[in-house]
């Protein structure tokens with residue numbers, strides 16, 4: 001059953017937006033170019049649902065790309081933000097709430113004894129890299145093809161020719177000098193990691209422990225332990241970018257689920273509860289290199305902003321053990337429903353999931369690296385998304401993103417979703 005979607009107001013806003021915003025949006029993926037359609041302008045949202053400016057309602061699987069683990073406009077989170085706002089929106093001075101959220105983070109992630117807040121994940125990963133370079137006196141960084149850590153110059157690099165060679169800029173405006181110290185290897189390729197460590201003295205290796213920017217491509221058995229061991233053997237730091245996985249896949253993130261402790265963790269999304277907050281953290285000795293305790297400079301006008309911290313604290317405090325069990329069950333219902341529908345319609349689909357994250361790959365098998373994700377049928381994914389949007393389901397507009405179910409996705413939302421999925425598969429297959 002296709003929903004009669006009108007889009008006149010969205011189209012009018014988009015035309016105006018194109019005059020004043022590059023691509024009409026403030027972040028590229030929102031433009032929906034990867035699924036071959038114009039963006040949808042959202043007016044309001046509540047729980048698992050968003051409503052666009054034309055009044056069309058959708059079950060939302062973007063949820064602001066991860067922060068809204070409790071769904072939109074959760075009453076307790078809204079109340080916390082409003083209460084904070086009435087006391088002033090920003091002081092540029094320390095507050096009790098910043099101490100409380102640091103304590104909450106440390107309680108959940110034992111590897112994070114000390115934390116520094118920023119306003120974005122990009123700032124946090126940039127700062128973690130700077131700290132690793134300062135602490136080791138080295139400059140080279142190892143990252144993985146297909147991993148995204150924010151638009152940091154040195155990390156906007158793609159593999160050059162050959163194995164374990166210096167990265168080349170992945171974007172105009174990124175100077176060769178910025179990526180020359182970045183080495184890129186394939187995810188899940190232990191031999192390539194060992195070769196890279198044999199050839200370079202790295203300050204750090206940075207990884208999303210559950211990569212979710214090439215679609216969800218979990219580590220193969222033992223791969224994270226290999227990163228930990230290689231870093232230890234060669235005097236490098238291990239940085240886990242848990243901006244997506246942190247506090248979502250488990251209370252203590254992927255490092256808790258996998259039992260591998262990094263030296264530094266990059267966090268974001270959930271700890272801001274939908275407001276701008278991110279952080280990086282690690283052991284006290286390492287973190288006390290950061291100014292003003294130490295001499296590694298990093299700063300931010302709105303770091304630890306009272307409203308963002310209020311939203312983050314309220315979000316974390318609602319994440320108790322039953323919440324994680326519930327999110328796991330919601331995720332499994334979605335993933336198995338996608339699998340069943342694809343099987344019923346003879347669609348070549350491989351659904352990868354961990355608690356709180358799902359990616360349906362239009363591929364016969366699950367990708368184990370970026371090349372595998374690139375080889376998926378992105379055209380089919382785009383057609384699937386367009387068909388879902390026409391039926392009131394709002395999926396991430398790229399095969400390289402993850403779906404973000406929330407605790408607000410109840411049985412009725414999941415039923416509506418899987419009805420739309422079946423109809424969409426019927427339409428595209």
Ligand code: KE4
Pocket residue numbers: 027028029030065119120121122123125148149150151208212213241242243244268278401
């Ligand atoms: P921000 O600078 O966008 O707050 O965080 C950057 C970042 C860092 N690390 C990881 C693992 C991330 O996924 C991100 C940002 N995630 C994207 C979605 N995959 C944000 C959406 C967008 O760019 O609009």
